[in-house]
Amino acid sequence: MRLSKLAGLLGIILLAACATEYPQSSIAPTSDFADRIQTLYVQIFIWTMGILAVVWAVLAYILIRFRERPDSPEPEQIHGHTGLEIAWTIVPALIVVAITVPTIQAVFDTQTPPENAMVVDVIGHQYWWEFRYPQEEGGIITANELRLPVDQPIALRIWSTDVIHSFWVPQLGGKRDANPLRQVPEGEELRYNWIYLTPQETGEFMGQCAEFCGESHSLMGMRVVVETRAEFDSWLDDWRTGHSEVVTQQAALREVPDASADRFSDEEQVAAIGQDAAAAQTSPQQALINEGREIFSGAAGCIVCHAITGNAAANGRVGPDLTLIGRRSRIAAGWLENTPENLARWITDPASVKPGALMPGVDYAAGRPVWPATNLTPEQVRAVAAYLTSLR
Ligand code: CUA
Numbered sequence: 162m163r164l165s166k167l168a169g170l171l172g173i174i175l176l177a178a179c180a181t182e183y184p185q186s187s188i189a190p191t192s193d194f195a196d197r198i199q200t201l202y203v204q205i206f207i208w209t210m211g212i213l214a215v216v217w218a219v220l221a222y223i224l225i226r227f228r229e230r231p232d233s234p235e236p237e238q239i240h241g242h243t244g245l246e247i248a249w250t251i252v253p254a255l256i257v258v259a260i261t262v263p264t265i266q267a268v269f270d271t272q273t274p275p276e277n278a279m280v281v282d283v284i285g286h287q288y289w290w291e292f293r294y295p296q297e298e299g300g301i302i303t304a305n306e307l308r309l310p311v312d313q314p315i316a317l318r319i320w321s322t323d324v325i326h327s328f329w330v331p332q333l334g335g336k337r338d339a340n341p342l343r344q345v346p347e348g349e350e351l352r353y354n355w356i357y358l359t360p361q362e363t364g365e366f367m368g369q370c371a372e373f374c375g376e377s378h379s380l381m382g383m384r385v386v387v388e389t390r391a392e393f394d395s396w397l398d399d400w401r402t403g404h405s406e407v408v409t410q411q412a413a414l415r416e417v418p419d420a421s422a423d424r425f426s427d428e429e430q431v432a433a434i435g436q437d438a439a440a441a442q443t444s445p446q447q448a449l450i451n452e453g454r455e456i457f458s459g460a461a462g463c464i465v466c467h468a469i470t471g472n473a474a475a476n477g478r479v480g481p482d483l484t485l486i487g488r489r490s491r492i493a494a495g496w497l498e499n500t501p502e503n504l505a506r507w508i509t510d511p512a513s514v515k516p517g518a519l520m521p522g523v524d525y526a527a528g529r530p531v532w533p534a535t536n537l538t539p540e541q542v543r544a545v546a547a548y549l550t551s552l553r
Pocket residue numbers: 285286287288325326327370371372373374375377378379381
């Protein structure tokens with residue numbers, strides 16, 4: 162009976178080993194930093210398995226060789242054995258040294274800033290992540306979805322605007338605290354916490370806040386998209402030009418030319434549309450998007466907290482930047498799939514998704530300072546969701 166239970170347990174362990182989906186596995190490294198830690202981990206694991214084998218072999222020998230027999234005499238009684246005492250003090254000390262030396266080497270190796278690193282600011286907020294690219298022109302900012310080019314050395318500069326959070330994307334490397342820092346004097350950059358890494362594989366990697374920071378701590382997720390240099394550069398370009406927003410503006414122009422002619426007179430943006438303008442004829446969907454844009458930029462007050470490149474009215478900095486939000490795969494700090502339905506749910510009642518979120522709902526106020534309820538009707542919410550979805 163016991164044997165069959167044991168066999169069942171072993172079966173479960175084996176089955177678990179066959180599964181492939183571990184979005185937050187810390188033993189599937191995809192960066193040099195994570196790989197370094199993994200190598201150390203495997204090394205130490207092998208040593209401990211060696212020690213385990215030796216201990217079990219000695220134990221098995223003793224159990225068999227000195228087992229109780231009907232006619233066995235009283236064993237020799239000893240107290241203290243100097244040789245043994247010295248051995249079991251020195252051997253563990255040597256094992257600790259053997260673990261310490263490569264560990265400290267790895268700590269120092271991974272703390273050295275790489276040459277030509279691209280700096281990305283990682284800023285923790287209750288309960289979402291902001292990412293800025295200070296070396297890129299155009300003030301590139303995104304939220305909850307960090308885009309990185311593959312094979313590019315990255316220096317993540319980490320801090321927080323409120324309480325302590327912790328940045329952790331297991332497949333990219335170990336976690337690091339985001340400490341609240343108001344002002345860091347010039348030349349004292351090391352007061353930030355840093356992670357240096359080079360992503361080695363393209364793909365999407367899930368991350369999670371790893372320091373308890375409030376009621377929605379467990380919902381403070383993020384996603385890292387590692388892409389090719391060309392994909393990354395084209396994302397930067399689209400971001401800088403406010404690509405999707407320009408299309409929406411043009412459509413709005415077409416919709417009500419008289420009322421908004423002078424509001425959308427930016428020649429650069431008009432030029433950016435080029436020959437594709439004809440494609441943006443006003444369809445019912447486009448009318449909904451245009452309506453959503455009006456509500457977003459006016460009545461709902463969204464622009465107080467949110468910025469969208471290309472939408473001159475929207476330049477709030479309290480909440481996540483929503484430029485190209487339509488391209489993100491998830492919303493609400495990675496908690497909901499990015500669909501118009503989920504956007505509508507989020508706009509209607511953010512607290513039902515993320516308790517403690519600073520965003521007001523359609524019928525309740527929230528935030529610090531308190532922002533009033535938006536009082537949007539379900540149709541208006543649908544329009545705003547359509548507008549946001551169009552930003553891609
Ligand atoms: Cu932020 Cu936990």
